[in-house]
Amino acid sequence: MTFQQLHLMPQLLRAVEQEGYLRPTPIQQRAIPPALRGRDLLGCAQTGTGKTAAFALPILQRLSEEKDPRGKRRIRALILTPTRELALQIHENIVSYGRELPLHSAVIFGGVSQNPQTEELARGVDVLVATPGRLLDLMNQGFIRLDSVGIFVLDEADRMLDMGFIHDVRRVIATLPERRQTMLFSATMPQEIAQLAASMLHNPERIAVAPPATTVELIEQAVYLTDKAKKRNLLVWLLQNRPIDSALVFTRTKHGADRVCKVLNGAKIPAQAIHGDKSQGARQRALSSFKEGKIRVLVATDIAARGIDIDALSHVINFELPNEPETYVHRIGRTGRAGAQGVALSLCDFDELTYLKAIEALTRQKIPVVEENPFPMERFEPVPKQPRPPRPPRTGAVPEQKAADAGTQRQQAASCRNDEGSPAKKSPRRRRRN
Numbered sequence: 001m002t003f004q005q006l007h008l009m010p011q012l013l014r015a016v017e018q019e020g021y022l023r024p025t026p027i028q029q030r031a032i033p034p035a036l037r038g039r040d041l042l043g044c045a046q047t048g049t050g051k052t053a054a055f056a057l058p059i060l061q062r063l064s065e066e067k068d069p070r071g072k073r074r075i076r077a078l079i080l081t082p083t084r085e086l087a088l089q090i091h092e093n094i095v096s097y098g099r100e101l102p103l104h105s106a107v108i109f110g111g112v113s114q115n116p117q118t119e120e121l122a123r124g125v126d127v128l129v130a131t132p133g134r135l136l137d138l139m140n141q142g143f144i145r146l147d148s149v150g151i152f153v154l155d156e157a158d159r160m161l162d163m164g165f166i167h168d169v170r171r172v173i174a175t176l177p178e179r180r181q182t183m184l185f186s187a188t189m190p191q192e193i194a195q196l197a198a199s200m201l202h203n204p205e206r207i208a209v210a211p212p213a214t215t216v217e218l219i220e221q222a223v224y225l226t227d228k229a230k231k232r233n234l235l236v237w238l239l240q241n242r243p244i245d246s247a248l249v250f251t252r253t254k255h256g257a258d259r260v261c262k263v264l265n266g267a268k269i270p271a272q273a274i275h276g277d278k279s280q281g282a283r284q285r286a287l288s289s290f291k292e293g294k295i296r297v298l299v300a301t302d303i304a305a306r307g308i309d310i311d312a313l314s315h316v317i318n319f320e321l322p323n324e325p326e327t328y329v330h331r332i333g334r335t336g337r338a339g340a341q342g343v344a345l346s347l348c349d350f351d352e353l354t355y356l357k358a359i360e361a362l363t364r365q366k367i368p369v370v371e372e373n374p375f376p377m378e379r380f381e382p383v384p385k386q387p388r389p390p391r392p393p394r395t396g397a398v399p400e401q402k403a404a405d406a407g408t409q410r411q412q413a414a415s416c417r418n419d420e421g422s423p424a425k426k427s428p429r430r431r432r433r434n
């Protein structure tokens with residue numbers, strides 16, 4: 001199937017061609033035709049499947065076809081998404097796809113000054129991409145009215161739930177006009193999301209596309225068996241001796257990410273870390289430097305990296321293997337996007353061999369062990385646990401691993417394809433403003 005067969009307008013066809021998209025992905029093939037007709041959608045799909053274009057292209061086309069609204073532009077399409085990174089990426093895509101169309105879009109999210117955002121809104125906006133907390137703030141302050149919204153997208157609904165935003169989402173929905181098109185996307189379908197979908201979608205077209213677990217086959221995987229204490233040297237060696245253009249390195253903790261980053265910079269390998277303790281500005285700068293090729297390595301925790309969309313990411317490196325095998329699948333799905341080839345390397349110590357087995361069982365693949373390894377495993381017994389130093393006082397942020405695990409548990413509890421509507425285990429939830 002081609003994009004032409006989806007009846008997209010010439011301006012959008014030229015835009016997708018300039019993006020280098022040759023043919024629509026499965027979710028685009030199935031979502032675009034009903035979305036163009038104004039149908040509600042219930043999409044079971046994750047980041048990496050091309051779902052952004054699946055809703056963004058029909059939105060742009062439908063808004064362009066509407067009669068020119070007289071007077072000031074009003075928000076006619078609202079896209080709600082859980083994280084700043086996703087909001088920025090969706091907005092970036094909308095700007096790219098809509099480059100030939102006379103539509104204005106804006107993006108708002110918390111953690112940064114609201115002034116540039118309110119100035120942008122004051123100039124008039126057709127499409128607004130927002131995270132729920134900042135949207136409600138600006139609505140309460142009178143900067144935003146949603147009474148002209150005719151198209152509403154709720155993106156990554158299950159993550160909204162995991163991150164404790166679902167009440168904010170419900171409050172936003174309550175202010176939307178009744179007559180509208182709604183598209184809801186979620187990687188998994190826990191009961192609360194299934195209920196929300198049932199309450200706000202009218203006769204939706206249901207679309208489920210394979211989760212990235214199936215894309216694992218496209219990714220070249222390898223594991224280096226080593227010792228915990230040698231991992232830093234091994235990582236430096238890999239980056240110095242292997243043809244690795246760009247690598248996203250995963251660590252289990254925020255401190256781990258900082259430590260790895262320091263070691264790499266010490267070895268003159270440009271690297272930056274992104275995790276929940278970094279300011280929004282620092283995270284964005286790191287991500288932009290990485291995308292622009294100014295730094296070769298981005299070190300990230302699972303939470304910070306979920307939803308990050310980096311074209312042309314050649315390698316994912318697991319500095320530590322995750323204890324949940326699904327997290328491994330999510331991590332390596334950052335490379336090999338939209339059918340591209342990617343490489344995933346893992347550094348595995350003795351204690352992590354059980355995690356490796358669980359990953360191989362889930363993906364039904366044996367991950368080849370690399371023989372050429374100057375830092376091989378020499379310790380064949382568990383590392384004795386060190387007494388932990390006292391923790392600094394809690395700041396109220398979600399502990400990253402816990403939140404990542406909660407997300408994975410939810411994923412396990414209700415896979416979109418086979419458990420739709422089944423009761424999901426309640427994960428520990430904590431409210432966090434975005």
Ligand code: AMP
Nearest residue numbers: 021023024025047048049050051052338
């Ligand atoms: P998404 O799931 O929307 O985050 O998209 C994942 C990645 O796939 C992004 O980098 C998109 O630019 C890319 N992409 C989306 N649609 C296509 C397509 N039809 N062909 C190739 N790449 C695509």
